[in-house]
Amino acid sequence: METERPSPRYCNIDLWEPAEILEAMIEGQFAAVAAVRAAHPAIESAGLAIERRLKRGGRLVYMGAGTSGRLAVQDGAELMPTFGWPEERLLLLMAGGKNALLQAVEGAEDQEAQAVELARRNAIGPADVAIAVAASGTTPFTVACLRAAKEAGALAIGVANNRDTPLLKEADHAIFLDTGPEAIAGSTRMKAGTAQRITLLLLSSLVMIALGRVYDGLMVDVQASNKKLVRRSERILSRLSGRCHEDVQEALCRAGGSVKLAFLLLQGYGCDEAQAALDRADGHLRRAMSLIGEFHEDALEGTQPSTSGSRARATHE
Structure with missing residues (x-):
């Protein structure tokens, strides 16, 4: 050999x-x-x-x-x-x-x-x-x-x-x-x-x-098992969101330490909605953001009268 x-x-x-x-x-x-x-x-x-x-x-x-x-x-x-x-x-x-x-x-x-x-x-x-x-x-x-x-x-x-x-x-x-x-x-x-x-x-x-455990070159699934990793989670979230330290800490607390979930919370999404999107996206943060965006666009369109329907009514009148 x-x-x-x-x-x-x-x-x-x-x-x-x-x-x-x-x-x-x-x-x-x-x-x-x-x-x-x-x-x-x-x-x-x-x-x-x-x-x-x-x-x-x-x-x-x-x-x-x-x-x-x-x-x-x-x-x-x-x-x-x-x-x-x-x-x-x-x-x-x-x-x-x-x-x-x-x-x-x-x-x-x-x-x-x-x-x-x-x-x-x-x-x-x-x-x-x-x-x-x-x-x-x-x-x-x-x-x-x-x-x-x-x-x-x-x-x-x-x-x-x-x-x-x-x-x-x-x-x-x-x-x-x-x-x-x-x-x-x-x-x-x-x-x-x-x-x-x-x-x-x-x-x-x-x-x-x-498998979606890295986002934007950052380890967004890091486990904050010690003080150093807690600080790393906070730095990652600050960089991704641009939010202040207090907002980041609060979001991480609400998210149980999950950087991905905390990031979506800082975007204004609800906890259940954000978690459901992450589950549907198999943990991929980009896909989850896209799914939530599509859901909100569909919801917004559903509250507005369609242009084609308005035209049909105008023609009928």
Whole structure:
């Protein structure tokens, strides 16, 4: 496997000057970005497929082992505070469980039976999306987990740094990141890990934008779970509405902390009307505003006599 192969380029790295070592590792980070760029079409295709599947109300299921698993878990965990992704629609399957997030768990990545059991126990099904990450593309736990999810009907996304590996072959959408050998042979926490991190970031952000959780470049579904995020919600709403701090705070209070709902309230719409529009628009703020606008135009037209009717009466008279 390319990610395990020692490279002649770095064979004497321990003899280099510190500046040369750093330069070589920085060079590797640029190579990681280039690998992600080359995978652009695959990432886009996977993102659009994920968005379509999640409209069914299913879950995002991240799965992996070791460094790759930790990167997957990190990306998933960040969706809740950043985009307001519901906790009940997120599942993080890590070989070795929570203990493996902080330390290596002996033999965890080889546990195929555990992977299958986790998929079964968590009732992964056709509405769900499974995102499996493994630099090698051969990790038994991760491959078995993705296979079990796919067999249960879930959409299977595979991310790996070696071509034509089992993980990519199992996937409905395969994302191959061609990062090659590492400066420290086999240490896939380096450029392979960087490429995985960027890919997961791009993939999940694209999906959240497509699902309407970003408006005007702002995270309008942010969960204000601490003082910093409360202030962020207020700044977002101030920027969108142009209203004073007191008005913004009052609207957020009435809206239960929802930036989207508070914004519509500041436009003069009623709470029930605004929430109904957001529900009909599947949470897309632009669509909700358009729906409310159309409703008010229809209501206004309904209160005025039609021009054609007036003309008909005039002709009749």
